[in-house]
Amino acid sequence: MTFLIFLLACGAAASTGILFKPGQWYDSLVKPDFTPPNWLFPVAWSIIYLLLAWAGYRLTLIPGSQVVLALWAAQIALNTLWTPVFFGAHHIFAGMVILALLWLVVAAMVVMAMQLDVITGLILFPYLVWLCVAAALNFSILRNNR
Incomplete structure (x- = not known):
């Protein structure tokens, strides 16, 4: 049941993409050469x-994961807001500002999760990597589309 609650929160965030x-x-924006293909975004x-x-669950x-769970809640709110x-x-x-805050929250969440449970930290790590790509993309779009 707890996993379902986290999955529903993620589903709510994902629904903003719909x-x-x-x-x-x-499509009209100038984007960098490293922009992933459109099909990769929903897959990722x-x-x-x-x-x-899974990590939230x-x-x-x-025990002692309350602060990391608070960071989980903060990141899903920021994630939902960006789209x-x-x-x-x-x-x-404004998207870049939100993404920078999101990256900081997720980085802190990954570090703290690793201290509590290495597996949970590793489960969260791909998210941080993807946010690095997203931040670089957002920054490049900001720079090239004034």
């Missing part, structure tokens, strides 16, 4: 959301 699609505006995010739900089983700001409102700079 509501606020990249569309013509995003589906995997990340499943890993996030695992954290509930670990409507960037794709919905077309605010590239």
Whole structure:
């Protein structure tokens, strides 16, 4: 049941991608050569959301994980916010600010999770890697589309 709650939270975050699609505006932006192909985004995010739900569930089983769980809640809120700001409102700079905060929260969450349980930390690590790609992409779009 607890896993389902985390999965539902991830599903809510993922639903913003359905509501606020990249569309013509995003297609018209100047993007860097390292931009992943469009098909990779839903694949990567589906995997990340499943890993996030699993990590959240695992954290509930670990004594002393309250701060990491608070970071989990903060990151899912920031994650949910980015899509409507960037794709919905077309605010590239605000999206970059949200993404920078998200990266910091997730980095702290990964480090703290690793201290509590190495497996949970490793489960979260791909998310941090993907956020590095997303931040580099967002920053490049910001720089090239003033």
